[in-house]
């Protein structure tokens with residue numbers, strides 16, 4: 001047999017029989033092939049970007065997913081002490097921008113918030129102050145803005161005194177929004193767990209007017225949060241104060257309402273109009289809303305309109321009252337109008353008048369700020385404040401609907417209360433605590449936009465949004481009981497499972513598992529992935545396979 | 559004690575794989591191979607052996623799976639046919655270049671298009687240069703025995719083996735088969751102890767970049783190992799004879815010793831030819847038969863030995879290299895180049911896509927082959 005020896009074997013060198021490294025491949029720094037490189041970047045999710053009170057929603061959802069309700073609540077409270085309330089009344093723009101929408105409907109973020117709020121109430125999870133206690137702050141008005149400012153100052157360790165002209169705290173949550181949307185029992189219990197253990201004193205039935213200047217001397221700082229309390233009744237023949245929709249709601253909320261019969265005409269197109277019309281239905285009336293613009297231009301929230309129509313409210317669009325005559329019942333003369341959008345004035349169509357007879361009239365044509373604070377407030381309109389909620393008097397701050405920045409929502413008022421608390425703290429300590437980052441993003445997420453195109457939809461299947469239970473229409477109209485119920489734990493679990501966690505790394509490890517060069521590792525103590533650039537050859541499979549846009553890429557330096 | 563069973567060619571493959579205790583089997587169905595993996599699954603379900611069976615989404619993945627497994631030093635198997643084998647092509651190079659003792663059964667099926675599920679050898683012969691050993695079998699018994707031989711030799715020389723059987727004629731036809739007992743198999747096929755393997759405690763990589771001087775070096779070694787394989791096949795065949803009384807040879811002859819004419823072919827065509835040889839001998843024609851059983855490594859010496867004894871060789875190929883002629887014929891001619899006493903050679907191709915190769919057809923071919931006046935070599939379609 002012939003000599004089976006290769007040239008190298010003949011010269012005494014023996015190499016393996018196939019391409020084999022003698023050591024590990026760590027020798028080969030495949031990173032030198034790279035011209036692009038991946039990086040990790042958490043992005044603020046679309047829901048969090050528009051959240052009115054600034055929640056880090058995906059992080060909260062992740063904690064709920066892990067059944068850590070108390071921790072989720074803690075994070076929720078970093079931005080909002082009243083989740084049981086906002087979870088019921090917030091217009092929830094978060095859900096409108098939720099990217100899950102196209103795959104079974106948006107995540108029920110608001111219901112998750114409500115669930116956590118109720119969880120706090122049922123388990124009596126009190127809010128606590130960190131201390132040390134210092135400084136005394138006065139707050140005028142116990143609506144959402146005042147409550148929020150009081151809460152955020154108190155947990156920072158300030159003594160807070162809240163002056164409220166009404167018998168109880170809550171502002172429009174209590175005296176405006178009807179209890180079929182937010183039961184007073186929920187509001188009471190929520191306020192109790194927030195304030196019971198905090199150094200906050202409420203002084204009720206104390207209306208502050210000119211004496212605010214005295215407060216400025218007695219306290220280290222004063223915050224005005226007294227909302228818009230005056231109904232704007234149009235100046236037409238026959239109209240008057242006693243037709244105020246806001247007053248009507250307040251009477252009902254105070255428990256001194258009378259059954260009504262016949263028909264009610266509600267003038268306006270905002271939340272107040274719908275709450276009035278829906279309350280009147282419950283008192284036994286037929287309700288019709290008359291609005292000067294078209295239905296799609298109504299300032300009311302979507303939930304107001306859909307629920308109102310469900311319950312049987314009639315809507316007459318593009319009409320404006322010009323005269324009211326009383327002769328037993330009322331005769332309202334309307335003119336027809338044309339309208340373009342919310343901003344431009346409506347045009348009255350000449351000779352289009354017609355009359356309507358009705359038993360009752362309620363005006364819900366807007367509310368305005370009372371003129372009480374001469375020095376910082378013009379004759380008409382809100383208190384002038386800077387971006388940091390300061391007035392022209394350095395000791396005096398203002399937030400919520402009372403200001404020119406009137407948020408017009410509960411969650412927005414809560415956000416302003418929180419930001420004002422930081423401003424007051426900065427003023428008193430001469431610090432510049434990062435002013436008012438809107439969203440307390442826990443993982444330092446960047447506002448870098450994540451869109452449905454950036455989500456890898458191959459990883460998500462269609463999952464239907466869970467339905468919220470609501471009382472049937474007929475039974476609803478018999479009383480002022482709450483019409484919807486809180487999602488149960490199973491439905492909440494289902495909802496959090498549906499969340500994509502847009503822009504928020506949930507440690508799914510896809511990037512690491514798919515990396516063909518083993519260049520990605522996870523540091524479990526820091527809870528972070530990192531790319532070893534010695535071996536990353538820039539294929540960007542990791543970026544592509546991240547289901548939720550937590551990675552990006554850039555050209556690598558030569 | 560051996561036992562006897564009626565088995566199809568495909569069942570014979572499955573039984574042999576089970577007795578060889580293959581550890582990892584990648585499976586993907588394709589007619590006419592499918593009954594092999596079905597039977598393997600049956601045997602595994604009956605606990606005859608306990609392999610890890612991996613269902614994959616293509617033949618490419620089936621081969622990739624067992625390549626990965628083979629690197630860890632376990633015994634592996636897969637089966638395929640035709641387009642499936644073609645899809646594995648890239649990985650066939652990986653298996654051989656990686657020096658992995660994988661065994662694959664290929665049931666010969668004509669390549670598409672036009673679709674055909676019937677036999678011819680173009681699928682396996684298209685993989686001639688991938689570095690695999692190739693064994694062409696003619697009976698279910700030979701198939702069974704060759705699977706054991708393939709594992710044994712592959713593991714000795716570290717080259718993968720392809721055991722080839724004709725579609726339907728062999729794969730789906732039942733014959734009595736003698737199945738050796740386990741003790742015999744243990745003697746013939748000891749547990750595999752790899753000389754290198756993927757080992758997480760001693761990390762190294764396989765298939766890495768090779769600079770030119772090393773690349774040719776490992777290719778040289780692969781080719782040397784092919785030569786060594788011929789010796790090992792021969793040794794193993796002897797041992798098999800001792801253990802079972804059967805031997806298959808590298809090239810098999812039938813009444814070839816004193817023949818003026820030799821009919822040279824492969825696979826089941828050889829068994830169809832035997833009675834024809836007997837008949838023609840009776841009629842006075844000095845004809846014999848040569849069957850090429852081991853096609854890679856190519857048996858130069860054996861081919862020379864038999865063919866220089868005759869006047870004329872009539873080669874029958876069930877395959878075609880387009881623009882040339884039958885592939886066995888090409889190889890035989892190249893083995894005889896410049897050899898003293900080389901015979902005249904006639905090349906015939908027939909039986910493609912399952913076209914029947916009957917005794918009459920063989921007889922006609924032989925008669926034609928003996929009568930044709932020859933000017934250089936001749937190629938004709940049958």
Ligand SMILES: Cc1cc2nc3c(=O)[nH]c(=O)nc-3n(C[C@H](O)[C@H](O)[C@H](O)COP(=O)(O)OP(=O)(O)OC[C@H]3O[C@@H](n4cnc5c(N)ncnc54)[C@H](O)[C@@H]3O)c2cc1C
Nearest residue numbers: 141143144145165171172208226227400401408409410413
């Ligand atoms: C009928 C109605 C329905 C609404 N529905 C919704 C809804 O569904 N979702 C939503 O997000 N928003 C809703 N809004 C808007 C939302 O309620 C307000 O934007 C929000 O309450 C503003 O909060 P605030 O703290 O600035 O003022 P307010 O809630 O108005 O609170 C001001 C507080 O100050 C007190 N106060 C006023 N003047 C004095 C004074 N001189 N001295 C002491 N105390 C004083 C008042 O009694 C009141 O308690 C609704 C509003 C109305 C009117």
Ligand code: SF4
Nearest residue numbers: 051052090094110411
């Ligand atoms: S406060 Fe409103 S916008 Fe923010 S998460 Fe809750 S429901 Fe959504």
Ligand code: SF4
Nearest residue numbers: 047098099499500502
């Ligand atoms: S899917 Fe989750 S993270 Fe994304 S927008 Fe919806 S709630 Fe927010």
